Each structure stands twice: as structure tokens, then as C-alpha cells.
Amino acid sequence: MKPLDWTTGHEAILYQACASCRKVQYFRRGFCAACGSTELTEKRASGKGTVYTTSIVTRAATPETRAHVPYNIVLVDTEEGFRMMAHGAGDLAIGDPVSARFTQFAGRLVPYFEKVA
Amino acid sequence: MSYITGVGLTSYGKHEGLTSLDLMSKAAELAIADAGLKRVEIDGILCSYSTVSLHIMLATVFAEHFGIRPAYAHAVQVGGATGLAMSMLAHHLVEAGVVKHVLVVGGENRLTGQSRDASIVALAQVGHPDYEVPLGPTIPAYYGLVASRYMHEYGVTEEDLAEFAVLMRTHALKHPGAQFHEPITVADVMASKPVASPLKLLDCCPVSDGGAAFVVSCAPTNQARVKIRGCAQAHTHQHATAAPALSELGAEISIAKAKQASGLSIADVRYAAVYDSFTITLAMLLEDLGLAKRGEAAARVRSGDFSRDGEMPLNTHGGLLSYGHCGVGGAMAHLVETHLQMTGRAGNRQVRDASVALLHGDGGVLSSHVSMFLERV
Numbered sequence: 123m124k125p126l127d128w129t130t131g132h133e134a135i136l137y138q139a140c141a142s143c144r145k146v147q148y149f150r151r152g153f154c155a156a157c158g159s160t161e162l163t164e165k166r167a168s169g170k171g172t173v174y175t176t177s178i179v180t181r182a183a184t185p186e187t188r189a190h191v192p193y194n195i196v197l198v199d200t201e202e203g204f205r206m207m208a209h210g211a212g213d214l215a216i217g218d219p220v221s222a223r224f225t226q227f228a229g230r231l232v233p234y235f236e237k238v239a
Numbered sequence: 240m241s242y243i244t245g246v247g248l249t250s251y252g253k254h255e256g257l258t259s260l261d262l263m264s265k266a267a268e269l270a271i272a273d274a275g276l277k278r279v280e281i282d283g284i285l286c287s288y289s290t291v292s293l294h295i296m297l298a299t300v301f302a303e304h305f306g307i308r309p310a311y312a313h314a315v316q317v318g319g320a321t322g323l324a325m326s327m328l329a330h331h332l333v334e335a336g337v338v339k340h341v342l343v344v345g346g347e348n349r350l351t352g353q354s355r356d357a358s359i360v361a362l363a364q365v366g367h368p369d370y371e372v373p374l375g376p377t378i379p380a381y382y383g384l385v386a387s388r389y390m391h392e393y394g395v396t397e398e399d400l401a402e403f404a405v406l407m408r409t410h411a412l413k414h415p416g417a418q419f420h421e422p423i424t425v426a427d428v429m430a431s432k433p434v435a436s437p438l439k440l441l442d443c444c445p446v447s448d449g450g451a452a453f454v455v456s457c458a459p460t461n462q463a464r465v466k467i468r469g470c471a472q473a474h475t476h477q478h479a480t481a482a483p484a485l486s487e488l489g490a491e492i493s494i495a496k497a498k499q500a501s502g503l504s505i506a507d508v509r510y511a512a513v514y515d516s517f518t519i520t521l522a523m524l525l526e527d528l529g530l531a532k533r534g535e536a537a538a539r540v541r542s543g544d545f546s547r548d549g550e551m552p553l554n555t556h557g558g559l560l561s562y563g564h565c566g567v568g569g570a571m572a573h574l575v576e577t578h579l580q581m582t583g584r585a586g587n588r589q590v591r592d593a594s595v596a597l598l599h600g601d602g603g604v605l606s607s608h609v610s611m612f613l614e615r616v
Contacts, residue, residue: 207480
């Protein structure tokens, strides 16, 4: 069964929490990558986190993505404890506290982080 | 015991009309001749993949095309680390007595065989298909993410990174086979078109056509006495999202294991061949490997330490950044150049002493690492 999150066009960021070892993981799979347990709970993330790093893309590779340049690719450390890749506002700096909304990119829904005051 | 008995390298750049198999064949022919062997004596083949000519059995396709019926053959896929991973496997196969002479070969018409966009799209697939690729990252963006963080943690600047592009270009000017022949300055790098911040066009290696090959044998076949002393790998993740902290990346793990396997230390190293897909890759790896102190690699470039006459000559052919990058063959050129240096055949690029060399390759987004020590005996 496919997740009902942004990867399938739904306005949500989901992750999995392991009941056995308490680790969390972002890339969805049928088991915990840390301990192998299948006792996973799917949870919805708050969308809050901290910017780990950023890179503004000015040279895109496809006609669909080229229409959007420049766009900022960010890695965000979420408050739930997993790291995720997303888009972000052009002014984001490493360490900024951020919050996610969603936007359209190359015909897909993608998470988009902005700085919170 | 295993020895690198022969090497072969084409020029990199445009090879209009040549296929991946053509380029692999040219390099293979050179390497076998260099080893003083005949085709029929090659009993093992390890080859790379080609993003232009995808095939599920490329080693067998190549063997048939080239006219060899090996006792052992298959392709290997570890991205940019493939060349050294194949060398490591050849070393172990030869040591185990499985085969006597392994031909290691890679080549692609990556520049003229497909559009640059197609190349960028193909390579972007190192990203996660569901959680990364839909966001439109490119390979420069993955390394741009790494660069931003590295600069933040260690105070490295864009001008620091530019030094590596200039160094590789300076070296390439002395090699007729290099893709680029015009000198560049730090100002040129800084003024080049932005690609994925903080990386600009001249921080990035080009896309090239080319081929490289070498023969790994159980005993020397000629005057060349270049022994594989020890090697090791480390694989910490595939995707940028899943990468560990900068201080826990694979280069530090693989170099520690390679030191153990070879009984050598960094103090023994006289020549370095380090993967340089982007300026940040080279800067980070030099520091991860211990060839420069943390945050000080650029200063060592400025003081000439990595130049031909410096303390630790580095990628004297010009590296991926300026010799060129034809896929797996790209980093194999580092080994070919190392071999020429170790056997005193590097002509006007010859360094004083290349008796012990350290090679390091990286695949993916600093995902897969191979470290290898070579010694002239």
C-alpha cells in the first residue's frame, strides 16, 4: 500500500517509528532498518525542523525542472528526529528554524520549507 | 601478491563516432601491450557499466567484441569508485589464484553518445526515486549540499575550493590527452556560471568520452614493479538524505582499514591520486584521508604542496576536473597516471619520487569509498 504523503500527492510528511528499538526512519519500508523489527507505526510529522544544509540549483536537467530555476534544495533535520530533502525559500541558512508548506514543482507536489520567526 | 603490469589510456574529450566498446577496446589494447602480454593470456575481465550502452552482461559483450574467452568475467557497479573497486577485486582474485592476469577496463562515449541533459538525468538516479529525485536535484546539487555544510563546519570558502580547480587545470596543461588546455585562475572559477550553490561550472568536472584500462597480474611481466600493497572499502549510505555526519563519512573508515591491510601510513606516501568530481570532493577527501589537516587543504594547494614539485604531488594528469570524466574510466585515469609516475614514464610531468602512492575513489554522494596503497618494489 502506498503512503498518503507528498510522494503520492498528499499534503503530508510521513515517517515510521519502531516500537522495538524506538528509532525513526523517513524512507518507508516494511521493517526497521536499525533492528529489523516489523513493528512499525506510521506517523505524521509536524513539518517543523532545522536547516542542515542548502544548495540553490541554477542548472536543471529537464525542461520541466528548468522552468523552476533557481530553486533551493534543502536537507532539514525534523523535530521528530529524521532528515529529509525538500525545497526551501531562497534565503534559508544553515541552522534556521523552519516550517513546511507544500507547493507544486514540475507537475508534482513537494514540501517547501520557510523560516519561522 | 598482485602487480599492476600494464596501463592504457585514451585522450579524454570528444571521440566523435566511437562507441563505449570502441573506447574500452582502445584502452584495453594499450594496457595489454604495455604489460607485454597477448590477448590470449588474459584470463579475467572486470569491466564497468556504461550509461550510454546499458547492458546486463557488459563484460561478456566486451570479451566477445575484443576477442577473449576469459575464465572469469563480470561488470562492477560502484559509481565513481568502480575503477578502484575493480582493482581491489582483481587484486584478491589474483592473490586467491583464481586467475593470473585480469584486464580491468572502463570507457564511455558519454559526451558525444548522449545529450548533456540525458547524462545529468541518468546520473541523478543516484538519488532516491521517491524521496529525492522528484525534487529535481542534480549531482552538482548533491555535492552542493555537502559543500555548504562543509564550508559551514570548517570555515572553508568558495575561493578555497576554486584553488583545486586551478591546480587540476595547471596539471592538465602538461598532458596532451587532457580535455582542457586553457589555463584558469581563481577569479575565472569564481566568475564561472553558478550550477548548484556554492558550486560553479569550473568547480564541476566535465562530461567526456574516453577509455582507461589496466592489467593486474600475479607476477611482474616486464620492468614495471608496481605492487598493490593493500586496499579497503567502506559504504555508509547511498542517498544524500541518509548520509552520516561529515565526521563519520566512509573515507576515514576505508583509509584506516587500508593502512592496516598495507602496513603503511600517510607518512610513507609520496604521490596521491584522489577522486575529484567536484572541487569540494577533492578538498574533503584530502582532509578525510589525512593528506591535509581539517580545513587546511586549500592552504596546502596555495603553498604548492600538491604541485608536481611539491611535497605530495596530486593528480598530475589533471584529474576529473581537467583531464576529464567519462564515467568509470574517469577515475581509472588517476591510476594510469600513478603507474606512469611510479615507473618513471610521466615525461614532463614526472615527479621526483613516486615510490609509494595512495589512491582513493568515491562513488555516489560520498557513499562508497575505496582506498588503495601501491608500492614500487
